[in-house]
Amino acid sequence: MNRTPTPAEIPVETSATWEDLVTTALLGTDRRPPATGAPGRAAPIALLDAAAAETVRRRAGLRPARAAARPDPAPADPRPALPTAAARRLAMLLADRPGTGGGGRRGTAPDLMELLPQWLAAANARGFAAPSELLPALLDAARGRTDLRPAALAFAGPRAVWLARLNPDWRFALRAAPGGDAALPRPEDGERVRRLWQEGLFAERVALLAAIRAREPAAARELLATTWATERAEDRLMFLDSLRTGLGADDEPFLEQALSDRSRNVRATAAELLSALPGSALAARMAVRAAACVAVDRTREVASIVVEAPHECDSSMERDGVVPKAPAGRGERSWWFGQLMEAAPLGTWSARLGGRTPEEIVALPVTDDWRSELHAAWCRAAVRQRDAGWARALLGAPAAPEAGGPGAVSLAERAKLLGTLPPGERADWVAGFIAAHGLSEAFQLLGGCAVPWSGPLGRAVVDALNIARDAGSYPWSFSGVMGLAERCLDPAEASRLDGLLAVPDESEDASPGAGGYWAEAFQRLGTTLRLRAAMLEELGTV
Structure with a gap:
């Protein structure tokens, strides 16, 4: 009488390769018996035993290989260590994860992840170094939330880039730190600046230009001028935007040249920057055009502002940044008028409108339903020119009835105007x-x-x-x-x-x-x- 052998009685084949075992399993032991030669019903057991032995060998075995070079040591962080209690708090904040439930009550527990940005801001203000053991969790949090990245990377310090080189999940730290973990060259290091400007990646060049602009505006502008003619239009636009930092009268010649750029977006940005300089030639040209559109009508019982919007957008207006084609649903004349008004220096209007103050000008009636258009343009001008006096006039008293709903100045416009006032x-x-x-x-x-x-x-x-x-x-x-x-x-x-x-x-x-x-x-x-x-x-x- 035949009997099925026990597993201990089945010889385990260890010479078969993993590929042979996989092939036998796919075809079946009836069609392809295992190399052990185990008969009948014992064949599947022999196959599984052989696969188990080969699995252990594959996991435990390691072929001799040349040792890889050790990574360079992490750079030192000279900042003071975080207090013990604060380190425990950071670990708690990083361990918290937003709830996955939808639409239900939040309960009474604080949302710890929402407190992390404030914690990082306070820690950075005090100049503390991040605990090494919490850097992985900190980088993971920053990977999932882009709003955290600037503060998280500042707190993580130079070791964030070192870790990012070892883990591709954290490569955003490399992009946020142009030039890797090497500091950007100083403006006086001319050779390194020129090399990075000419050979660096676009993100590195933007960061270099912004860093130099923050310290030496003229040097940044001169660096940009060296390659301006050969840059792509989209790159010129990004580089030009960096001139907002430290914008001054010395930038006017460069920006005037940019008004003739072949890219419409570059021309518009150059015009916007020039209009933020009330003493620029473009601002003066816009003042003349805008003043021709607005006057005080003294023939009425109550003095009123009358508006005569431009009837055409000529080539000189277009060169100065006026976009000729109006958006869908917008009249051309009101579109041109709004652009002229927001680009004209706000100092134009006191002399033009009878020596009145901004508050008195804003209070004047405006004929023919031009009030909303006019006030909205003045709002944009006040924000662009950072004119707190005009912002106060346009905001009005916070308790005024019109402050609570739509009017000549919308809620969004009020929010922007508030940004020009002291905190x-x-x-x-x-x-x-x-x-x-x-x-x-x-x-x-x-x-x-x-x-x-x-x-x-x-x-x-x-x-x-x-x-x-x-x-x-x-x-x-x-x-x-x-x-x-x-x-x-x-x-x-x-x-x-x-x-x-x-x-x-x-x-x-x-x-x-x-x-x-x-x-x-x-x-x-x-x-x-x-x-x-x-x-x-x-x-x-x-």
Whole structure:
């Protein structure tokens, strides 16, 4: 009587190659018996045993080879070590991962990843070095979030590039550090500057030009001039954009030449830069053209501004950056008019309009429905020319009725105008806006305020959130503002939230479950503020 042999009785074939074993497995032991010669039903067992033995040999065996060169040691980081408590906090922030659930409540736990940018900013301000053991996690976080990269790479220091050379997942650090881990040449190192400018990758050349421009504007402009005629149009546009840093009257001759560039985009950018120089020849030409379009009508009972938009876009206007073809749905004359107005120096209008101040000019009625077009162009001019006086006039009082909705100056335009004001004045204006109009239109304005928010601004936001809660407002409408508050509210305001943690009684017209949501949101806000305070204390910044 035949019996099936036990596995111990089956000889294991170790001479068969891995390819032979794979072929036998694919064809089947009936069609191709194993090299062991095991009979019948024992053949599959013999094949598996042979495959197991070969697997172990493949994993454990290593063919002798020439030893690879060791990598160069990581560069030293001379910055002071991070305090122990701060290092533990960083490890906690890096270990946190955003939730994967969609649409549900966030609960009361802080979003630690959203605190990482603020932590990095504080650590960089103190000049600390990153702990070596946390660099991989830090680079992984920066790989997944491009907004983190500048601060993360600054904190990681020279070892970020060293690690990036060893791991292709972190190659973004190489792109962000032109020239590898070697420092950019100094402007006075003429030979290295010329070599990198002529032979470097495009990203390296942009970084070199920006670095030199930040220190010696004239040297950067002269370097750009050496290859300007041979650069591609898209590259000329990027290089020209770097002249925004340190823009001054000395740049005018170069920019005037760029007005004749064969690329329309380059011409437009050169014209924009020249119009930001009120003393430039282009600004003077635009002032003449714009002044011909605007005047004060003194024949009316109340003085008014009358507008006569240009009837054509001639070649000289086009050379000075006026785009002749209007976008779809936009009239040509209003399109040309807006471009002239935003490029003209704002100092033109006091003399042209009877010696009036910007506030008085903005208050004048404008005939024939040109007010929105005119004020919008003046907004763009104030932002371009960084004119805080005109910005204040166009912003008006934050409590004015028109500030809360569409008007001659839109909310987006107000946000840009606020950027021309000092941080304290900007925060005060937004606080006044929120006190008068609530939070429904304030998100865009809050995003431009310095962090942490000033005391008046923070109190205005908390008061407005409390008013919205008491009014039974739909709570999820304010989740964006609540998220901003978690990142931007001064941690000193945490104690003011203690009275808002209870679940309020819900009125009949309130959104179902709104009270619980508001209580959770305020509790999370308070917890986050205390966590931010602890973070700053660990870094020694309070």
